[in-house]
Amino acid sequence: MQGNHDNLVALRDDIFRRKNQIQNEPNHYFSIAFQQGRDAPNEMECTDTFDLLQKEMSSGKWDVIVADEIVGATSSGLLPISKVIRLIKERPAGLDLVLTGHHAPKKLIDLADLVTEMKPIKHPYEKGILAKQGIDF
Numbered sequence: 314m315q316g317n318h319d320n321l322v323a324l325r326d327d328i329f330r331r332k333n334q335i336q337n338e339p340n341h342y343f344s345i346a347f348q349q350g351r352d353a354p355n356e357m358e359c360t361d362t363f364d365l366l367q368k369e370m371s372s373g374k375w376d377v378i379v380a381d382e383i384v385g386a387t388s389s390g391l392l393p394i395s396k397v398i399r400l401i402k403e404r405p406a407g408l409d410l411v412l413t414g415h416h417a418p419k420k421l422i423d424l425a426d427l428v429t430e431m432k433p434i435k436h437p438y439e440k441g442i443l444a445k446q447g448i449d450f
Contacts, residue, residue: 342377343369347386347414359391367400370408377409384414384421394418401425 386392401424404410
């Protein structure tokens with residue numbers, strides 16, 4: 314499984330490198346997780362994480378921002394969907410905003426430029442292997 318993670322990291326780095334070559338300027342990306350580790354987040358943690366996300370989004374420092382599991386925080390009621398909708402609508406021009414998570418509400422899907430649904434074909438969880446730090450969280 315580590316090999317797959319390394320391949321994805323290498324692919325991501327290659328994509329950013331190629332984008333830099335095309336644009337001829339530095340590309341900066343910022344990633345923030347709404348669920349840290351195995352513990353389920355609470356509403357206050359999600360609010361604090363969202364506040365940091367908003368601050369970074371408006372800073373102008375980033376070309377790409379990944380808000381990992383923000384959709385899950387919304388669908389589980391820990392983060393109001395209205396905040397995420399406003400975040401999307403206030404996204405600065407030229408910023409790629411990536412939102413991940415399960416059970417995306419139709420309102421978010423309608424606002425998105427690209428929606429992907431992943432389907433597991435084979436997963437270690439089926440063999441009782443729990444999430445691994447550095448890969449799953």
